[in-house]
Amino acid sequence: MLKYTFQHVPSVGEKLEKHLWRNGILQWEDYLNSYEKIKLPYNIHRNMEIFLNKSIDALNNNDVLFFERFLPAKELWRIYSEFMNNCVFLDIETAGKNGRQDFISTISMYNGKNIKTYVKGINLDAFPRDIEKYSLIITYNGKLFDIPFILHTFKHLHLKSAHIDLRPILQRLHLKGGLKAIEKIVGIRRPKFLRKIDGYHAILLWEKYQKGDSRALDGLILYNQEDASNLHFLMHYAYNKLIALFPLPTEKLPLPQKPQLIKVDPSVYFEIRNPHHR
Incomplete structure (x- = not known):
């Protein structure tokens, strides 16, 4: 396009x-x-x-920043097919319940082939080096949340990637609301044990992990990886819907399959949703 x-x-x-x-x-x-x-x-x-x-x-x-600089923001989706081989789908999770005291607990990045998660206290410091490999970053609501949080956390990071935020693009297709609600509309199905897990539960998973439960970290990573990897499908879905609006000989992109994500013990989700259950 x-x-x-x-x-x-x-x-x-x-x-x-x-x-x-x-x-x-x-x-x-x-x-x-x-x-x-x-x-x-x-x-x-x-x-x-x-x-x-x-x-x-x-x-x-491969100067993607040229197009980001001059294209209207609502048309930035048009760059995707030309730069998708060097793009990454990104999502962060945060912990803390005190506003400014919140911090990044995990970041997941999916490049269409491999998914990697960065965890505070384990490998989060490797994130700035790895993100620099990509010319294009794709998020959902990342302009308001993920990217500002990342730049606040990694104060010496100077992103040289273009950024497509899927939220306004999907709104253009009358798909509004949270990421999980939109996934359901377009046919993305999360594992049954994840369908009622949200950002608040992600905080509880981090707290449970901090108390020594390694299952909780795996549970948090899977939740984060689902968010990041599902953006791949949504980007292709939105791109195909938008090019269909134009009288041009453009080709649709194949809808991607979900990658293999981390294996977890699903009982940890039941435990955080039912803390008083015996």
Whole structure:
């Protein structure tokens, strides 16, 4: 979809982009090779000439930040198919119940092949090094929660990745609410023992782990890994729904299968949900 995109060019909005498509200017090279087919004001034509050549160079050099810088935020999803081979789906869990005293307990990252979880007190310090490998980060509500929390925790981390937040993209498709509710609507099914577990229970799992129960850490990691890995399906689902809205010869992405996640003892979830059960 990115090569069909013109809205990152200054002075080109949704209306002009559609006008270009209707007149057979579908991709960047179409304009550069046949711009005489459509008459534009000189300043817009000059912007097109400059930015489309820059776009070709940026794509050839895997410069995803160029597109993040100039694309409207609501259209950033268009970069996904070109950069998905170097992207990561990310989700954090936090612990603490005192607002500013909250801290990251775990971070899970899934690159479409392998999933890795970073745990406070074990390997969390390795996260800044590993996140730098990726040119694109995908989250759900990450602009407001995950990324600010990460930058607050790792004060010397300077992210050089573009960031797609799925929350506003899914809202555009009339999918609103929490991540779990949206998963259910689109057909993602979590294990039965996880379906009533939420962020509050994640805090309880961390506290239980801190008291010496290793099952609780595994339970927290699985919850975190479910959140991160399910973003992969949601990104492909949203991308396919959005490209279907355009009269363009774009190809749908295959809906991914869920990866193998950590094995857990499900009884730990029952215990945190029923603390007084004997």
